[in-house]
Amino acid sequence: MDNLVEEAGLREGISEVIATTQPLSGTPNAAPVGILSRGSEYRVRLYRGSKTLSNVRETMRLAANVTRDPMFFVRTLFGNLSPGDFSLFHGFPVLKEANSWVLFRCRLVYEGTDSLLFLLSPLAVAIIRARIYAINRGLNAVIEAAILASRYNIMKSNREREQMMRKMGDYAEIVERCGGRREKEAIRLLIDELQKRANQNRMVSKNLSMLL
Amino acid sequence: MDNLVEEAGLREGISEVIATTQPLSGTPNAAPVGILSRGSEYRVRLYRGSKTLSNVRETMRLAANVTRDPMFFVRTLFGNLSPGDFSLFHGFPVLKEANSWVLFRCRLVYEGTDSLLFLLSPLAVAIIRARIYAINRGLNAVIEAAILASRYNIMKSNREREQMMRKMGDYAEIVERCGGRREKEAIRLLIDELQKRANQNRMVSKNLSMLL
Numbered sequence: 001m002d003n004l005v006e007e008a009g010l011r012e013g014i015s016e017v018i019a020t021t022q023p024l025s026g027t028p029n030a031a032p033v034g035i036l037s038r039g040s041e042y043r044v045r046l047y048r049g050s051k052t053l054s055n056v057r058e059t060m061r062l063a064a065n066v067t068r069d070p071m072f073f074v075r076t077l078f079g080n081l082s083p084g085d086f087s088l089f090h091g092f093p094v095l096k097e098a099n100s101w102v103l104f105r106c107r108l109v110y111e112g113t114d115s116l117l118f119l120l121s122p123l124a125v126a127i128i129r130a131r132i133y134a135i136n137r138g139l140n141a142v143i144e145a146a147i148l149a150s151r152y153n154i155m156k157s158n159r160e161r162e163q164m165m166r167k168m169g170d171y172a173e174i175v176e177r178c179g180g181r182r183e184k185e186a187i188r189l190l191i192d193e194l195q196k197r198a199n200q201n202r203m204v205s206k207n208l209s210m211l212l
Numbered sequence: 213m214d215n216l217v218e219e220a221g222l223r224e225g226i227s228e229v230i231a232t233t234q235p236l237s238g239t240p241n242a243a244p245v246g247i248l249s250r251g252s253e254y255r256v257r258l259y260r261g262s263k264t265l266s267n268v269r270e271t272m273r274l275a276a277n278v279t280r281d282p283m284f285f286v287r288t289l290f291g292n293l294s295p296g297d298f299s300l301f302h303g304f305p306v307l308k309e310a311n312s313w314v315l316f317r318c319r320l321v322y323e324g325t326d327s328l329l330f331l332l333s334p335l336a337v338a339i340i341r342a343r344i345y346a347i348n349r350g351l352n353a354v355i356e357a358a359i360l361a362s363r364y365n366i367m368k369s370n371r372e373r374e375q376m377m378r379k380m381g382d383y384a385e386i387v388e389r390c391g392g393r394r395e396k397e398a399i400r401l402l403i404d405e406l407q408k409r410a411n412q413n414r415m416v417s418k419n420l421s422m423l424l
Contacts, residue, residue, distance in 0.1 A: 008344060012392030015346030066346045100344050130342040132220060132312050134227030134278045140352035180224030
């Protein structure tokens with residue numbers, strides 16, 4: 001089974017994938033997570049307050065979907081995917097467009113302040129399509145930008161947020177130069193969403209300052 | 213043919229590959245280059261003073277080798293590969309361990325001050341093995357670090373070089389956390405080689421200051 005998991009693309013180190021989960025009753029959820037593989041052990045850290053964590057606590061199941069489409073990493077950062085993006089494997093949601101997926105059973109091994117650590121055992125593997133991709137710095141820049149953006153909500157000061165937006169500009173420049181169509185779409189969506197949030201913040205702080 | 217080139221992994225945007233070339237008579241050479249694909253046009257920019265450029269001017273041939281092994285990107289940055297790393301396709305060198313390669317005919321379209329631009333037409337494509345890889349931030353960090361390191365020689369001030377070494381430290385941290393064995397080997401080799409060069413520089417400037 002471990003060889004199959006590797007063949008599905010979850011190799012040594014941390015694999016950035018789209019986790020699909022579902023509650024005992026309710027709609028499927030998709031979110032970006034990192035799967036840590038060391039030796040033949042797989043682990044995932046899930047953050048408190050996340051839908052992925054509450055679903056995993058209910059079902060102890062998580063599917064790691066391997067994709068190189070940057071739009072999935074940006075779309076799942078700001079909300080859920082559409083019902084049409086999922087397909088079902090024996091009733092469990094996986095990503096229809098994934099190149100491969102691994103369905104894991106999860107076992108809680110550590111409860112931290114902000115996050116919980118789960119040990120993962122593979123239950124099923126699907127290898128859907130293996131394609132060759134040369135390294136593209138545009139894709140890498142979208143992933144780094146998405147990880148940076150995921151920290152937006154925990155940034156306290158406006159200065160931190162402005163610094164972040166400057167770094168976003170650097171990533172966007174790499175994407176425009178090196179990326180393909182999907183990478184360009186993804187970075188534009190990411191920056192649009194962040195700007196929406198920044199405007200909302202400004203409105204909130206303006207309204208607050210009017211109250212003072 | 214264009215579909216085959218895409219199947220070989222050279223997709224829209226800039227593909228980071230290992231270029232193999234050879235002079236009319238002499239040994240094969242390998243170096244990292246970016247292949248720009250737009251529409252069904254492929255182009256490459258080659259820098260003056262590089263072995264790749266002088267070889268291409270002699271033979272008008274270049275093979276783009278697609279690999280995700282970060283060691284190739286670091287090893288070719290500081291020197292050539294070993295004869296055993298190459299295999300021959302009708303006498304032209306390609307990378308033995310490549311997942312795929314495309315042999316191109318090159319046509320000079322623009323001569324700039326620092327670089328020359330070539331239009332590429334595919335002559336042959338080899339699809340060797342298609343594997344699924346989840347996105348790994350460690351691999352991305354090695355590639356970014358290698359691109360940064362390639363500018364080491366054109367950095368004028370020690371301040372610039374120190375800034376670069378600090379950035380290298382950030383990349384190394386990502387690699388240690390997210391990368392696999394090959395990524396860790398590659399970033400260590402990269403940092404070792406840079407430190408060697410930094411020490412040589414210090415010795416040169418010390419020797420120079422003794423002369424003053």
